[in-house]
Amino acid sequence: MKKSALIFGVCALVAGITAFTFRTEELPYHLKLGTPEIKSMTSLTFGPDGILFIGDSKGAAVIAVNTKDASNTELQPINLEGIDKKLAAMLGTTAENISILDIAVNPISKKVYLAVQSADGTPVLLSIAGESIEAVSLKDVEFDAVALNNSPAEDAKDGRGRPLRVSSISDLGYSDGMLMVSGLSNQEFSSTFRSIPFPFTNEQDYASLEIFHAAHGRYETTSPIKTFTTAEVNGKQYLIASYTCTPLVLFPMDELKAGTHVKGRTIAEMGSGNQPLDLVSMEKDGKSYLVMSNSNRPVFRVDFADIEKFQGSLTEPVTANFATEGVDFVSMPMTNVLQLDKITDDTMVILQRRSNGSLDLWTTDKAEHLLK
Amino acid sequence: MHCKSFPIRLCTVHSLIFFGALLLISCSKKAESGISIRWEGDRAVGLVIPSSLLGNPDLTQLTIRLVQEGNSVPILGDLQETEERILFTPLIPFTRGESYEVLYGDSVIGTVAIPQLAQGDADLAVDEIYPTQDTLPENQLKFFVKFSKPMREGESVSHLTLLNSDNDTLKGVFLDLQPELWNEDQTILTVWLDPGRIKRDLIPNLEMGAPLEDGKSYRLQISDQWKGKNGEKLDQVYSKDFIVTKRDSIYPVPASWVFDTPKAGTADAVILDFSETLDYSLLNEVFKILNKDGQKLLGNWTIGIEEKSIRFTPETPWKKGKYILEIESRLEDLAGNNLNRLFEIDLLNQAQTTAASDFKQLEFEVKE
Numbered sequence: 186m187k188k189s190a191l192i193f194g195v196c197a198l199v200a201g202i203t204a205f206t207f208r209t210e211e212l213p214y215h216l217k218l219g220t221p222e223i224k225s226m227t228s229l230t231f232g233p234d235g236i237l238f239i240g241d242s243k244g245a246a247v248i249a250v251n252t253k254d255a256s257n258t259e260l261q262p263i264n265l266e267g268i269d270k271k272l273a274a275m276l277g278t279t280a281e282n283i284s285i286l287d288i289a290v291n292p293i294s295k296k297v298y299l300a301v302q303s304a305d306g307t308p309v310l311l312s313i314a315g316e317s318i319e320a321v322s323l324k325d326v327e328f329d330a331v332a333l334n335n336s337p338a339e340d341a342k343d344g345r346g347r348p349l350r351v352s353s354i355s356d357l358g359y360s361d362g363m364l365m366v367s368g369l370s371n372q373e374f375s376s377t378f379r380s381i382p383f384p385f386t387n388e389q390d391y392a393s394l395e396i397f398h399a400a401h402g403r404y405e406t407t408s409p410i411k412t413f414t415t416a417e418v419n420g421k422q423y424l425i426a427s428y429t430c431t432p433l434v435l436f437p438m439d440e441l442k443a444g445t446h447v448k449g450r451t452i453a454e455m456g457s458g459n460q461p462l463d464l465v466s467m468e469k470d471g472k473s474y475l476v477m478s479n480s481n482r483p484v485f486r487v488d489f490a491d492i493e494k495f496q497g498s499l500t501e502p503v504t505a506n507f508a509t510e511g512v513d514f515v516s517m518p519m520t521n522v523l524q525l526d527k528i529t530d531d532t533m534v535i536l537q538r539r540s541n542g543s544l545d546l547w548t549t550d551k552a553e554h555l556l557k
Numbered sequence: 558m559h560c561k562s563f564p565i566r567l568c569t570v571h572s573l574i575f576f577g578a579l580l581l582i583s584c585s586k587k588a589e590s591g592i593s594i595r596w597e598g599d600r601a602v603g604l605v606i607p608s609s610l611l612g613n614p615d616l617t618q619l620t621i622r623l624v625q626e627g628n629s630v631p632i633l634g635d636l637q638e639t640e641e642r643i644l645f646t647p648l649i650p651f652t653r654g655e656s657y658e659v660l661y662g663d664s665v666i667g668t669v670a671i672p673q674l675a676q677g678d679a680d681l682a683v684d685e686i687y688p689t690q691d692t693l694p695e696n697q698l699k700f701f702v703k704f705s706k707p708m709r710e711g712e713s714v715s716h717l718t719l720l721n722s723d724n725d726t727l728k729g730v731f732l733d734l735q736p737e738l739w740n741e742d743q744t745i746l747t748v749w750l751d752p753g754r755i756k757r758d759l760i761p762n763l764e765m766g767a768p769l770e771d772g773k774s775y776r777l778q779i780s781d782q783w784k785g786k787n788g789e790k791l792d793q794v795y796s797k798d799f800i801v802t803k804r805d806s807i808y809p810v811p812a813s814w815v816f817d818t819p820k821a822g823t824a825d826a827v828i829l830d831f832s833e834t835l836d837y838s839l840l841n842e843v844f845k846i847l848n849k850d851g852q853k854l855l856g857n858w859t860i861g862i863e864e865k866s867i868r869f870t871p872e873t874p875w876k877k878g879k880y881i882l883e884i885e886s887r888l889e890d891l892a893g894n895n896l897n898r899l900f901e902i903d904l905l906n907q908a909q910t911t912a913a914s915d916f917k918q919l920e921f922e923v924k925e
Contacts, residue, residue: 278652303649429752
């Protein structure tokens with residue numbers, strides 16, 4: 186008996202040491218060391234502890250990279266005029282040969298990350314703190330990747346869901362251990378929205394939703410999501426999304442389950458000839474706001490209290506009045522805002538084409554003038 | 558002037574007219590003296606600097622920059638040193654038609670011009686605009702533009718226009734999507750007509766109406782200023798004229814399609830006639846033929862005239878018996894109606910939906 190107890194003890198010790206040894210070698214979030222293959226960088230968003238998610242539309246994948254940029258630092262205000270010209274010079278070309286496809290702020294270090302693409306399609310990741318612009322190397326980094334397109338063979342095998350044939354990742358978001366991906370197809374007019382647990386697992390069975398939009402309760406289409414954010418409304422977590430056909434829609438997060446026909450509650454329509462570009466939720470003096478940039482409208486601001494109060498839904502049939510409907514939103518004194526992200530609760534970073542033609546990257550100053 | 562080298566000094570004392578010529582001469586001289594361009598296909602991806610040019614260099618002193626008035630910004634990239642040479646790889650390839658100078662400390666040790674594309678390499682054309690049919694429904698949803706070479710992204714808004722019969726440009730008809738929807742090699746662009754205007758009862762639809770109107774004629778025009786990935790422009794203006802007819806509110810029904818079946822023992826094509834134009838891009842992907850054992854047949858699919866039919870030529874001759882044609886239900890017609898549902902379903906008239914399934918199947922028989 187004693188002997189077996191001893192053997193058991195030794196085994197337990199060995200197992201313990203082995204487990205401990207493995208643990209010390211294991212990278213956070215099951216990341217591995219290497220150089221990820223990245224064909225394009227079309228969307229960026231930050232996860233926990235300086236993990237950057239890079240949406241690769243051409244590679245139909247999302248890559249999680251540990252930037253190791255995770256020390257809490259004060260925001261250094263940014264005011265870079267003619268940023269396209271500055272970046273072009275650093276890349277050895279002229280401004281018309283580069284485009285800034287997305288920006289994301291590391292919420293811990295407050296550094297701004299930029300996904301830049303050259304005319305020939307080469308992707309470049311840069312970071313900005315204050316006036317300093319640096320290249321972010323993606324060689325020999327800690328990373329993991331998740332493929333978005335199931336191979337046709339895989340589909341045929343078990344008929345599990347429809348593959349997400351993403352031509353373009355329209356937006357990425359991260360909340361509570363879930364990476365959310367909205368995609369647009371270059372073929373069918375359909376909506377693809379997936380939530381993928383992070384750390385990534387080998388399970389390929391992500392929640393894949395078909396999202397519909399009904400215009401005033403009458404005509405229903407599957408509607409691609411252009412941009413989204415998450416927020417708490419009346420104590421409940423919601424996905425706030427904007428469609429390519431412009432309405433702003435609220436989905437309760439707990440209803441976003443795989444294989445369901447999900448219909449959002451329309452809270453506003455923004456009018457014609459406009460594309461929503463970015464959505465963020467901001468706070469000022471204890472009040473929450475949803476801030477939205479647009480392709481052909483000034484930046485809008487919606488008070489969350491109005492969203493909470495708005496019990497109606499534009500999915501009901503409407504009467505003759507078809508001006509901008511739903512919750513009240515206020516135009517902010519900013520036009521031609523191409524990219525927008527939140528730095529802290531009351532500051533944002535903005536990429537704006539000024540009226541003089543200059544493309545500027547700047548941070549708002551405590552948002553005083555924005556949230557009046 | 559921060560440049561101290563011979564060629565740059567020369568340039569400053571000569572008139573502007575000769576600037577370019579002299580620079581070229583100086584470049585070729587430098588190229589002879591050793592700095593060369595590293596090519597990957599037709600992209601200039603690096604500069605090779607012979608170590609002999611610098612002796613025992615301190616690499617932190619070595620910078621490369623774009624030759625541009627007032628520019629002193631070093632280019633971001635990697636420097637790798639071997640015994641014979643130093644390789645500089647910029648983050649993005651060097652730009653055609655631009656010149657770059659290599660500096661050691663403040664001294665220019667060489668200038669390299671990246672040549673423009675040769676004439677023959679620069680031929681860039683629009684191969685086709687889909688749908689190829691010249692009559693389109695009022696609720697037409699998308700166009701595909703197929704180019705002969707990979708194109709630059711993000712420029713479609715400025716190069717693609719829709720004109721009415723008076724030759725006026727129609728505003729706000731296309732969905733301005735960034736990033737744009739390209740296929741993987743960036744030769745086919747998907748362009749959506751604004752779905753917010755097509756979808757009935759949405760504000761854009763109520764305010765501006767649908768992008769296309771029944772009975773009217775239009776021209777889709779592609780500017781010759783649109784550039785390919787290497788900076789070359791389209792060889793000419795391209796256009797597609799079409800007439801608009803009434804809206805298409807019927808989804809495609811495979812059971813109504815007509816087979817033209819081959820004879821057993823031949824490797825002739827089986828032809829499937831839809832009698833309406835279907836979506837070009839999806840037609841390329843959604844079909845599969847299975848034999849009686851459920852095995853997929855290998856062979857070639859070809860889309861017919863005006864995307865109204867498709868033919869399959871097998872690699873091995875047909876055997877007598879029944880075959881299954883499997884179609885993914887996501888196949889759409891021109892108005893975005895797929896095999897399961899209409900682009901927009903009238904919720905007051907639910908009879909418009911069919912039983913949703915991922916695939917539809919049709920059977921055909923090959924006889925002696």
